[in-house]
Amino acid sequence: MRAFWVFLLIFWIIIIYNPDIIAYLLGWLLVFIGLNLVLLWVFTKKKNSEDNYVKFWNYKIFR
DSSP states (O other): OHHHHHHHHHHHHHHHHOTHHHHHHHHHHHHHHHHHHHHHHHHHOOSOTTOOEEEETTEEEEO
């Protein structure tokens, strides 16, 4: 647990001396969220307009 607090202290010291890192962290977070949304859209895309469910691998979720 002590290593965690030391990591946080070092992280915040770096952030205070170089605040540009916040922009990179926020940018990569938004890229990560965007990739997750694209993957979710690909997996939930309907193949047939008559189907009333969303299929995840072997599971069917009915609407």
